[in-house]
Amino acid sequence: MTLRLMTVHAHPDDESNKGAATLARYAAEGVDVLVVTCTGGERGDVLNPAMDRPGVREDLPAIRRAEMEAARRVLGVGHRFLGFTDSGLPGPGEPLPDGCFARTPLEEAAGRLVAVMREFRPHVVVTYDETGGYPHPDHVRTHEVTVAAFDAAGDGGRFPGGGEPWQPLKLYYHGALSKAWFQALHDGMTARGLASPMADVLTEFPDDVPAPEFTTRVRCAEYFAVRDEALLAHATQVGPHSGFMLHDRDVEREVWPTEDYFLAKALVPVTLPEDDLFAGVPTEG
Numbered sequence: 001m002t003l004r005l006m007t008v009h010a011h012p013d014d015e016s017n018k019g020a021a022t023l024a025r026y027a028a029e030g031v032d033v034l035v036v037t038c039t040g041g042e043r044g045d046v047l048n049p050a051m052d053r054p055g056v057r058e059d060l061p062a063i064r065r066a067e068m069e070a071a072r073r074v075l076g077v078g079h080r081f082l083g084f085t086d087s088g089l090p091g092p093g094e095p096l097p098d099g100c101f102a103r104t105p106l107e108e109a110a111g112r113l114v115a116v117m118r119e120f121r122p123h124v125v126v127t128y129d130e131t132g133g134y135p136h137p138d139h140v141r142t143h144e145v146t147v148a149a150f151d152a153a154g155d156g157g158r159f160p161g162g163g164e165p166w167q168p169l170k171l172y173y174h175g176a177l178s179k180a181w182f183q184a185l186h187d188g189m190t191a192r193g194l195a196s197p198m199a200d201v202l203t204e205f206p207d208d209v210p211a212p213e214f215t216t217r218v219r220c221a222e223y224f225a226v227r228d229e230a231l232l233a234h235a236t237q238v239g240p241h242s243g244f245m246l247h248d249r250d251v252e253r254e255v256w257p258t259e260d261y262f263l264a265k266a267l268v269p270v271t272l273p274e275d276d277l278f279a280g281v282p283t284e285g
Contacts (some may be wrong), residue, residue, distance in 0.1 A: 003278050004032040006122035006168070008113065008146045010101075010138035011041040011086065012068035013234035017244060018133065018176040019126060020075060020227040021220035022259045022277070027076040028223070031278075034078040034120050036113065038142050039101050040064060043088035048239040056236065063236055070233035074226060082112055087137045102137035109141070110148035111162060117153040118163035123281045125150055129173040129262065147171070150265065169267045169281055175260035178212040179205040185247050188255035197246035214260040216274040221257035224249055 005026055009015045015023070015035045027033045041064040046052045056063060065081075072079040084101035096103050117125070127146035132139025152158040154167025179202070186198035228245065231238050238244065261277065263270065268280040 001282075001284055002030070002032050003124075003281065003283070004034070004120060004122045005124045005126070005277065006034045006036060006117065006120055007126040008036045008038065008142055009127075010038050010132075010136065010142045011044060012037055012064045013041070013071070013231070013237045014139075016071050016075070016227065016231040016234060017238075018128075018174045019259050019261075020230050021223035022218045023077050024075050024223040024226040024230075025218070025220040026277075032078070032120075033076075034080060034116075034122065035072065035075075036080050036082055036116055037068065038082045038109075038145065039084045039086040039138055040081060041086050043086040043097070043100075044237070046236045048236055048242070050239055051236045060236065064234075067234045067236065071230040074230040074233055080116055082109075082116070084109065084112075087141075089136055096137060100137075102141045104141075106144060106148055109145045110152060111159045113145055113149035114153045114159045115162040117149055117168065118166045121166045122168050124170045124172065124277050125168045126172045126174065126261065126277070129264075133174060133176065143173075147264075167267065170263065170270075170277065171265040172216065172261040172277060173264050175212050175214050175262055178260070179209050180212055181256055181260075184255045185252055188251040189248055192248075192251060194248055194251070212260070213262050215263040215272045216261040216277060216279075217258035218261070218275065218277060219258050221253040224253060 007015060007019060023033050040061050042061045046056055068079060084104055085099055087096050087100035087102040090096060125146065128139050128143045130143055132143055150168055150171050154165050156165045182198045182201050186196045186202060189196040232240060270280045
């Protein structure tokens with residue numbers, strides 16, 4: 001039996017900065033992996049100055065689709081756009097745009113994802129926790145929609161036109177980009193006499209931020225280079241000399257060789273902690 005993993009994200013590039021090495025590892029091991037992207041990132045910014053040139057902003061929806069296709073090929077996974085419109089990131093007190101993903105009724109959005117789940121038939125689903133990983137309205141909505149779809153996909157009485165029922169067995173939340181991760185890399189680089197790009201990031205975290213609750217750590221350091229290549233495919237969002245690309249990869253492989261998850265729901269027996277998203281999933285039948 002081929003194991004199947006679905007990961008649900010808000011925008012193109014999210015799949016490459018949250019759990020991408022895990023996806024590459026499982027795909028290389030023969031798991032059928034599908035990335036579902038809820039929106040096209042149409043209202044995103046051009047974050048890489050080298051790409052902030054005439055014509056890019058005007059054609060951003062098409063460019064971000066092409067970037068997503070390039071990243072998909074690097075990771076060796078399948079991909080599906082869910083077809084909703086990016087909500088942007090409104091300022092305090094600003095309303096969400098009409099017709100955007102975050103304003104789409106939950107039942108409508110979940111029904112669309114249920115149809116993809118029933119077609120792909122994943123054993124494991126991964127998405128964000130209730131915070132969205134950070135407070136972007138599309139990330140929070142992605143969490144809500146994925147949880148609702150996970151619960152509804154196996155119920156024949158829900159969304160009867162959405163295909164034959166299929167119940168995924170495990171639901172995980174990403175533990176990516178936690179304060180603990182930034183701190184470990186910062187400490188690892190400074191201990192080796194290397195300049196740490198993490199110092200400024202760490203100052204942005206509150207002092208009382210709780211330690212992350214990881215139930216599952218997937219070893220995937222040998223796929224960090226694949227992750228990086230996939231992330232750089234999103235050239236409008238990431239440049240090779242900024243942000244996530246600045247920390248020392250050898251230090252990362254040594255001090256934090258895993259990508260980390262929280263098991264939110266399991267319909268099979270599990271023993272925690274785990275080192276495999278498919279732990280407990282039957283491999284026959």
